[in-house]
Amino acid sequence: MTAELLPSWAAGPTRDAIVAFLREVEDVDPRSRVAVFDNDGTLWCEKPTYPQVRFFVDELRRAVASRPDLADRTEYRAVLEGDRQTIAELGLGRVALALVELFEGMTPEEFTARVARFFADAVHPERGVPYGSLLYVPMLELIDELRRRRFRVFTVTAGGGDFVRAVSMDLYGIPPERVIGSSVSYEMVRRDGSLHIVRTSELEGDPNEGPAKLPSIQRQIGQRPILAAGNSPGDAEMLEYASTGEGPTLAVLVDHDDAAREYEYEGVAGTFTPSEGVLDTAARLGWTVVSMRNDWVTVFGEPGP
């Protein structure tokens, strides 16, 4: 049986740790089998830019095509010109909120249709393939094994919940209610005899990153996960939360150390970054660090060696 488990994972201590956990959970109450996965850089490729940022920029270009005056707005001009210095001066939060305004007044159904179009049409700038094909096959394999063991599997992302939901079922088999992300506030409107909710330009609560992932897990899942996977400082609290609970637990940190097949970088500092690097946190707390280069036979489904 072990020989067939997780074939995209190379033999070694990382795979052994995961397989050991999969065995241990056979004794865990099925109700406690909850697993949470970060999304950007943990399930899909986040380099050279987050897919959601690319989506925002595409939507901004589209909006400017019909309303050229938009290009005069400071935040939008900086984005359109790729002016990193101005973006940094304005602050990423302010720029992001300005982009969120582009969708003000849209229903979730309208927003979802935009995102679906993006995933159907856009291609990765360096690889020339659709974003939806740049998923980490070993992680999908792990999710499948967890589901086979009756885990409820969630993605807990700093990205927009409604952005990820538009494709999470197709990409991961994760239904929308199992996506927990940053969210905009909605307001209720009556239109054509039907009741709708529409997006505002405000965020609902904090961006879902770092310590904020814990209350949002409680709010939407209502229990502590026993497995968490992430790749950045913004996942550190979530991993620590899962790994310091009762019974068998597993914290998985994906280390992007594969310049040849993917990218090489240390998890980007998030808004709530702890002062130590996330690999140091992983070492201190005994998490299972996945070397993309050594532990994965395949990354995106390319043939193995």
Next chain:
Amino acid sequence: MTAELLPSWAAGPTRDAIVAFLREVEDVDPRSRVAVFDNDGTLWCEKPTYPQVRFFVDELRRAVASRPDLADRTEYRAVLEGDRQTIAELGLGRVALALVELFEGMTPEEFTARVARFFADAVHPERGVPYGSLLYVPMLELIDELRRRRFRVFTVTAGGGDFVRAVSMDLYGIPPERVIGSSVSYEMVRRDGSLHIVRTSELEGDPNEGPAKLPSIQRQIGQRPILAAGNSPGDAEMLEYASTGEGPTLAVLVDHDDAAREYEYEGVAGTFTPSEGVLDTAARLGWTVVSMRNDWVTVFGEPGP
């Protein structure tokens, strides 16, 4: 087959409407099969007081037993003395928040244990049976039929999400992540080498009632339900939202008109109550009104006629 469907429902137009919906949804994309049920007065008995209020009062008595000074606080004294006039003068919201303070600093696990003890020990003041046995059998039957048709079934309650979650799986087969309720804010703490979240005394966002149920459905489910069931003005927007969506939809309003087997009352006005009575709203929008007296063969599982 029809003869075996929903045996706790009396033959007639109400049952016919529900059965017709169950047939129609066979043609609906399974991904769209989302159903939401209010809880108090829709799944469990809410008279003479909400179970959660009874729980709060029990917990207050317990707290006062070890800290008698608590009884001097205006809000608590009014609750302990059942002084309705003072409670009304203070405002129900202020009194409720004072009671929420009793649990400040508790982890969700600690809070869940308290709630579980309540459901194990407390008995209904007028019926002398545990609260968990006062569930509407016909509604449980409907939930079962929906699940058989691959619906994802949620409860969307104005009550505390974590209160309902403590028992939702045992009572309804609804796992914690499918309970959407009012919620307190949590904050993160490190304790004994483990990371925890603990309750604060603040609410996170609005109480989950009336129009507020729509954004919380979007935030936690991420799609519009096609079936909604409720019993009060605080459910009106949720029912209208479900019933004015695309394709086959069903809005079910439980009318408490059975003084003999349950209680007779019109849904209590919520914080965000529309000005018309909820039965009038139901008539105007063509919802399926369930007469507890006429449409249910059994209410709590007592033998039929």
